[in-house]
Every structure is written in structure tokens, then in C-alpha cells.
Amino acid sequence: AQTVTQSQPEMSVQEAETVTLSCTYDTSESNYYLFWYKQPPSRQMILVIRQEAYKQQNATENRFSVNFQKAAKSFSLKISDSQLGDTAMYFCAFMKANQAGTALIFGKGTTLSVSS
Amino acid sequence: DTEVTQTPKHLVMGMTNKKSLKCEQHMGHRAMYWYKQKAKKPPELMFVYSYEKLSINESVPSRFSPECPNSSLLNLHLHALQPEDSALYLCASSQAWRSSTDTQYFGPGTRLTVL
Numbered sequence: 001a002q003t004v005t006q007s008q009p010e011m012s013v014q015e016a017e018t019v020t021l022s023c024t025y026d027t028s029e030s031n032y033y034l035f036w037y038k039q040p041p042s043r044q045m046i047l048v049i050r051q052e053a054y055k056q057q058n059a060t061e062n063r064f065s066v067n068f069q070k071a072a073k074s075f076s077l078k079i080s081d082s083q084l085g086d087t088a089m090y091f092c093a094f095m096k097a098n099q100a101g102t103a104l105i106f107g108k109g110t111t112l113s114v115s116s
Numbered sequence: 117d118t119e120v121t122q123t124p125k126h127l128v129m130g131m132t133n134k135k136s137l138k139c140e141q142h143m144g145h146r147a148m149y150w151y152k153q154k155a156k157k158p159p160e161l162m163f164v165y166s167y168e169k170l171s172i173n174e175s176v177p178s179r180f181s182p183e184c185p186n187s188s189l190l191n192l193h194l195h196a197l198q199p200e201d202s203a204l205y206l207c208a209s210s211q212a213w214r215s216s217t218d219t220q221y222f223g224p225g226t227r228l229t230v231l
Contacts, residue, residue: 033218044222045222045225047222095215097218101147102210102212103172104159106158109156
């Protein structure tokens with residue numbers, strides 16, 4: 001069974017600092033996408049960054065970057081120069097596909113609080 | 117543009133009411149999804165439509181009835197709900213289907229309260 005594990009329920013960081021959120025997953029597939037979604041208290045789920053498993057280069061989007069270790073099935077998110085607006089719940093997700101269709105498998109989430 | 121819109125933003129209904137949630141996207145996506153999300157929990161998949169046909173129903177009670185009138189629009193009809201159905205209902209869309217390299221984009225959600 002495919003699973004996604006986020007081992008940090010809550011994290012806190014101060015503005016301008018760097019924080020890393022961890023995620024591990026389990027799958028037997030060879031190619032797939034991994035995602036980090038952000039859900040601020042205002043609730044809209046926003047795509048932060050995605051990584052295709054076949055690509056060895058780690059994805060980067062401005063202050064957000066990932067450390068993708070395929071062999072270890074690890075997909076951590078690094079947020080540099082943290083801002084108050086980064087306060088949110090962060091979900092790591094894996095895209096599962098089969099004959100029935102596609103589905104996102106989510107981790108339980110990490111609540112990140114950024115303080116001034 | 118990666119916008120998925122949902123109406124209404126908030127909905128309060130009694131257990132005997134009938135109401136509908138609406139979701140719309142104009143990105144040309146051919147797959148649309150309904151999720152239910154409880155506070156501080158990840159979204160739970162309810163239904164998937166692909167090319168306007170229901171392809172996945174995650175054993176959702178019949179008091180929830182999805183409908184996909186066209187490729188841009190997805191409805192969720194609600195009838196005889198229970199208080200435990202109170203949650204945030206999220207709609208999402210994606211370009212492809214049955215592809216593990218697809219990406220889903222979410223709407224802002226409808227906060228449903230059942231009295």
C-alpha cells in the first residue's frame with residue numbers, strides 16, 4: 001500500500017529563519033509526482049512545489065526547495081527566509097494512478113507557525 | 117491561470133434540507149474531484165469525475181450525490197445530511213487522468229455546517 005508519513009505535527013520558526021519539513025513515502029511505482037501543498041488558516045489549498053521522480057535535480061520555487069532522496073523515499077521541504085505568510089498547514093502528497101483513476105495520497109500534515 | 121472556484125463559501129443547513137455545492141474551472145481540465153476535510157486533517161477523497169463520467173466513488177453515503185453537467189462544472193447535491201457531515205468540502209481539477217504525473221489544483225472550499 002502507498003503511504004505518506006509526516007512525522008512533525010507542529011513546527012515553529014522565527015521570521016527570516018530556515019525550516020525543513022520532513023516527509024517519507026512508500027511506493028513500488030517507478031515514476032510519480034510528489035507534492036507539497038500549503039493550506040493557510042484562510043483554508044485554500046495551494047500547490048507549493050512538485051517533483052517528478054525521474055528527475056534527479058531537486059525542484060525549487062523561489063524560497064521553497066525540496067530535498068528528494070528517491071532511494072530513501074524521502075521528500076523534505078525547505079523554506080528559506082521564512083515569512084509570516086508562510087504560517088499554514090503543509091501537506092506532503094503522492095500521486096497514485098491505477099485503472100480506476102488518479103488519487104492524491106496525503107500525509108497527516110505539519111502545522112508551521114512563523115513568528116516575528 | 118490555475119483557478120478553481122467554489123460557491124457558496126459558507127453553508128448552514130438543517131438535516132432535512134436539500135442544498136447543492138458548485139465548483140467551476142476553466143483550465144480545460146478533464147478530471148474533477150470532491151474532497152471532504154475535517155479540521156487539522158488531510159482531505160479525504162469522495163468522488164472523481166473524468167471526461168464527465170463518474171470514475172471513482174469512495175463508498176460515500178448516498179445522501180451525497182455528485183453531478184458533472186459539463187467539463188467545466190461539478191456539483192455536489194446534499195440531502196438529509198447528519199451533523200457529522202459538517203466539514204470543509206474541497207473541489208479540485210486536473211488535466212489528465214490515470215497519470216501519476218498529473219497535478220491537482222484546489223478551489224477555496226465550502227464550509228458546511230449541518231444543524
